[in-house]
Amino acid sequence: MTLFLxxxxxxxxxxxxxxxxxxxxxxxxxxxxxxxxxxxxxxxPDALAVLRHEMGLDRPLYVQYLRWAGGxxxxxxxxxxxxxxxxxxxxxxxxxxxxxxxxxxxxxAWTIAIPAGVLAAWRRRTVVDYSASAVALTGxxxxxxxxxxxxxxxxxxxxxxxxxxxxVSPAQDLGRNLRTIxxxxxxxxxxxxxxxxxxxxxxxxxxxxxxYVRTASAKGLGARVVLIRHALRNAVIPVITVxxxxxxxxxxxxxxxxxxxxxxxxxxxxxxxxxGRDYQMLEGVVMFSAFSILLINLIVDVVYSxxxxxxxxxxxxx
Amino acid sequence: MRRWGVVVLSVVIAGSVLAAASAQGSRQGGTLRAxxxxxxxxxxPHRSTAAVDRQVFQSLYDKLVDTDENLRIIPMLATSWTxxxxxxxxxxxxxxxxxxxxxxxxxxxxxxxxxxxxxxxxFPSARRSEIGPIQKVVAVDPAxxxxxxxxxYSPLLYVLTDRAGMMVSPAxxxxxxxxFALHPVGAxxxxxxxxxxQDHIALERTPDYWAKGQPSxxxxxxxxxxxxxxxxxxxxxxxxxxxxxxxxxxxxxxTQEAAQRGARFTLLERGAFQWYGVWLNVTKPPFDSKPLRxxxxxxxxxxxIANVVLQGAAxxxxxxxxxxxxxxxxxxxxxxxxxxxxxxxxxAAGRPNGFAFTMLTLPxxxxxxxxxxxxxxxAEAGIxxxxxxxxxxxxxxxMVRLQxxxxxxxxxxxxxxxFDIYPHVTQSGIGSFNFGGYANPKVQELLDAARLxxxxxxxxxxxxxxxxxxxxxxxxxxxxxxxEYKLVSAKVHGFVQVPDGMMRFHKVWLSP
Numbered sequence: 025m026t027l028f029l030x031x032x033x034x035x036x037x038x039x040x041x042x043x044x045x046x047x048x049x050x051x052x053x054x055x056x057x058x059x060x061x062x063x064x065x066x067x068x069p070d071a072l073a074v075l076r077h078e079m080g081l082d083r084p085l086y087v088q089y090l091r092w093a094g095g096x097x098x099x100x101x102x103x104x105x106x107x108x109x110x111x112x113x114x115x116x117x118x119x120x121x122x123x124x125x126x127x128x129x130x131x132x133a134w135t136i137a138i139p140a141g142v143l144a145a146w147r148r149r150t151v152v153d154y155s156a157s158a159v160a161l162t163g164x165x166x167x168x169x170x171x172x173x174x175x176x177x178x179x180x181x182x183x184x185x186x187x188x189x190x191x192v193s194p195a196q197d198l199g200r201n202l203r204t205i206x207x208x209x210x211x212x213x214x215x216x217x218x219x220x221x222x223x224x225x226x227x228x229x230x231x232x233x234x235x236y237v238r239t240a241s242a243k244g245l246g247a248r249v250v251l252i253r254h255a256l257r258n259a260v261i262p263v264i265t266v267x268x269x270x271x272x273x274x275x276x277x278x279x280x281x282x283x284x285x286x287x288x289x290x291x292x293x294x295x296x297x298x299x300g301r302d303y304q305m306l307e308g309v310v311m312f313s314a315f316s317i318l319l320i321n322l323i324v325d326v327v328y329s330x331x332x333x334x335x336x337x338x339x340x341x342x
Numbered sequence: 343m344r345r346w347g348v349v350v351l352s353v354v355i356a357g358s359v360l361a362a363a364s365a366q367g368s369r370q371g372g373t374l375r376a377x378x379x380x381x382x383x384x385x386x387p388h389r390s391t392a393a394v395d396r397q398v399f400q401s402l403y404d405k406l407v408d409t410d411e412n413l414r415i416i417p418m419l420a421t422s423w424t425x426x427x428x429x430x431x432x433x434x435x436x437x438x439x440x441x442x443x444x445x446x447x448x449x450x451x452x453x454x455x456x457x458x459x460x461x462x463x464x465f466p467s468a469r470r471s472e473i474g475p476i477q478k479v480v481a482v483d484p485a486x487x488x489x490x491x492x493x494x495y496s497p498l499l500y501v502l503t504d505r506a507g508m509m510v511s512p513a514x515x516x517x518x519x520x521x522f523a524l525h526p527v528g529a530x531x532x533x534x535x536x537x538x539x540q541d542h543i544a545l546e547r548t549p550d551y552w553a554k555g556q557p558s559x560x561x562x563x564x565x566x567x568x569x570x571x572x573x574x575x576x577x578x579x580x581x582x583x584x585x586x587x588x589x590x591x592x593x594x595x596x597t598q599e600a601a602q603r604g605a606r607f608t609l610l611e612r613g614a615f616q617w618y619g620v621w622l623n624v625t626k627p628p629f630d631s632k633p634l635r636x637x638x639x640x641x642x643x644x645x646x647i648a649n650v651v652l653q654g655a656a657x658x659x660x661x662x663x664x665x666x667x668x669x670x671x672x673x674x675x676x677x678x679x680x681x682x683x684x685x686x687x688x689x690a691a692g693r694p695n696g697f698a699f700t701m702l703t704l705p706x707x708x709x710x711x712x713x714x715x716x717x718x719x720x721a722e723a724g725i726x727x728x729x730x731x732x733x734x735x736x737x738x739x740x741m742v743r744l745q746x747x748x749x750x751x752x753x754x755x756x757x758x759x760x761f762d763i764y765p766h767v768t769q770s771g772i773g774s775f776n777f778g779g780y781a782n783p784k785v786q787e788l789l790d791a792a793r794l795x796x797x798x799x800x801x802x803x804x805x806x807x808x809x810x811x812x813x814x815x816x817x818x819x820x821x822x823x824x825x826e827y828k829l830v831s832a833k834v835h836g837f838v839q840v841p842d843g844m845m846r847f848h849k850v851w852l853s854p
Contacts, residue, residue: 292568
């Protein structure tokens with residue numbers, strides 16, 4: 025296991041290197057002049073030149089890359105072009121918000137999707153199955169900005185039960201934290217739940233028709249034991265793959281949901297950095313997202329082996 | 343039954359009298375929450391370029407002079423000013439006993455430092471072109487400062503009501519260098535507490551602010567809520583007390599809601615400050631042809647844009663000077679839509695069957711609706727307009743380099759008319775604000791002359807003549823002047839709306 029982890033972690037280094045080259049080139053290909061966006065439309069040419077020098081934008085691209093990558097290795101992600109704010113502390117300020125949102129969204133998704141998926145497969149082609157699928161399809165097709173605004177109008181404007189926006193850290197005030205996070209987490213969770221439920225239903229159907237499930241039933245085991253212990257455990261593997269991908273996406277930031285609920289997460293940091301051509305800030309966000317996706321893939325692989333002992337981790341001693 | 347009614351009524355009356363009394367008594371204190379349309383990127387007034395930064399600056403930095411709700415210049419850090427007969431020296435008397443938030447005294451040396459900072463070639467400041475004609479600033483004595491100009495420059499005082507007139511603490515600016523935006527120190531009624539990007543900016547009251555009894559609020563929290571619908575919903579739910587930008591397509595409904603009994607908010611309207619329309623690039627086909635520009639212009643129905651597309655939340659426009667601003671001329675008529683004229687001009691340009699072009703436009707419901715309205719108006723004359731939606735930075739890049747054919751974009755407006763017109767239609771503005779690539783010696787001459795005049799009625803005459811030339815040359819097709827709105831909670835009192843759209847909270851107080 026240790027050997028496996030060490031190998032996988034080492035493999036991340038070349039991947040992160042390629043990611044860093046690609047995002048650096050892509051970001052610099054985007055039209056738009058960072059110095060002009062900073063100094064404004066009426067900036068005199070000599071002021072623009074001074075600023076480009078200050079930002080290091082007057083150097084050849086490979087020099088800019090090497091300086092930036094060299095900083096990364098030393099743990100220096102650079103400074104924002106906008107107000108010279110340091111990139112890494114700003115990034116780390118956003119991570120708890122996005123991570124909490126992602127965690128609650130996943131929890132809500134699982135709570136809805138797992139019972140719904142199991143029931144739909146078990147009671148295949150009955151009212152239960154059809155209505156679960158109908159609800160899932162609806163959840164999938166509702167745009168989050170619309171659902172978000174509707175929730176705000178219902179719970180914040182009309183009923184006044186919940187705050188309409190903002191974020192309070194759980195360390196500061198747990199009650200307020202939960203009240204601010206519940207609506208955005210629900211908006212994200214509903215869409216995730218729909219995907220997970222559909223995925224779980226189809227893989228459950230496959231497993232339920234397998235011989236060992238029939239054997240388990242023939243042995244006289246109760247429906248619950250068969251469903252949960254024999255079928256679900258095997259059916260959940262492809263679902264975990266999907267969840268891993270979803271979690272990676274969520275950690276990159278849920279831009280629309282964060283915008284509607286005014287949550288200061290990674291998604292909004294990324295978007296504002298794109299609009300302001302804040303190269304170093306944006307590069308920092310993308311590097312962080314790439315790293316978290318790699319990490320989640322690793323975790324997913326480990327979880328596979330925990331759920332299904334037949335799956336061996338390459339390099340692990342059996 | 344009736345007796346009970348009387349008792350209930352008198353209890354209610356007594357209660358509301360008490361509530362009113364306590365509201366009177368608690369004028370001091372409280373936290374005002376203001377929602378902004380985006381996150382202010384830079385809190386250094388000498389380096390800021392985003393309009394939204396200026397909202398926070400109104401509380402953080404006092405300026406040399408300010409504008410009142412009628413756009414007249416009023417004293418602020420300067421108590422009076424005189425302009426020499428040759429117009430080349432402006433002498434300011436400074437308010438005495440004022441301190442910056444860090445305790446640094448405000449005096450003539452501080453003013454001089456601020457101008458030196460804006461003109462320092464090693465410290466690229468976004469203010470340089472606004473204060474370009476300033477040759478030097480002389481501290482005559484601690485309470486008097488002289489601004490010496492290369493030539494008379496009539497917009498100067500208005501320029502000083504904005505970012506160029508905002509005074510930063512010399513001690514703090516020297517210490518922080520390029521990090522000043524992270525630790526801003528001014529002389530305004532509120533001082534900086536913290537900024538969490540994309541979350542909030544918190545300010546607290548300055549205990550020894552120079553104006554007696556101001557400010558009333560203990561704290562201001564500015565929160566960026568970028569989604570238009572969410573910003574309005576946050577005001578309605580009571581999560582914020584005021585919002586800086588009210589989406590124009592919602593004005594009609596909000597007016598009705600605010601007029602209902604028991605409404606928890608009011609919608610304020612005062613004048614207009616911005617102009618809006620379509621730039622035509624005169625350096626590239628098809629709009630290098632004047633008749634084609636005129637043909638396109640003749641298809642536009644400005645009344646429909648203001649009253650139907652924007653539901654009355656804008657004035658129809660046919661100049662760079664919005665209704666109510668100093669250079670506005672009510673005698674200037676909005677031309678009606680004229681399809682026969684459009685056809686005639688197309689004929690004259692040798693394109694009787696029309697032509698095709700691409701217009702850049704920004705994302706967002708309002709810009710899309712405007713673009714589609716213009717598209718269908720032009721189509722009726724056979725002009726095929728393709729709409730290309732593009733993000734602001736990329737649009738700016740394309741238009742600054744004059745690579746576009748046409749682009750729909752406006753201007754946030756400045757208190758002095760000069761900055762509403764000069765950089766947009768003169769040679770020196772090419773590569774910055776002149777998105778038409780338009781230059782005309784006559785226009786240049788008239789606008790340069792207007793900069794030398796200190797009398798607004800004479801300046802107005804010059805602007806009228808320029809407008810006549812532009813209405814013929816048509817590098818910019820004016821469409822409308824958006825009206826200035828603020829949506830304010832009923833708890834907020836003492837808020838004075840200024841047409842420049844900036845929220846000043848010096849005298850604002852909150853009822854519970």
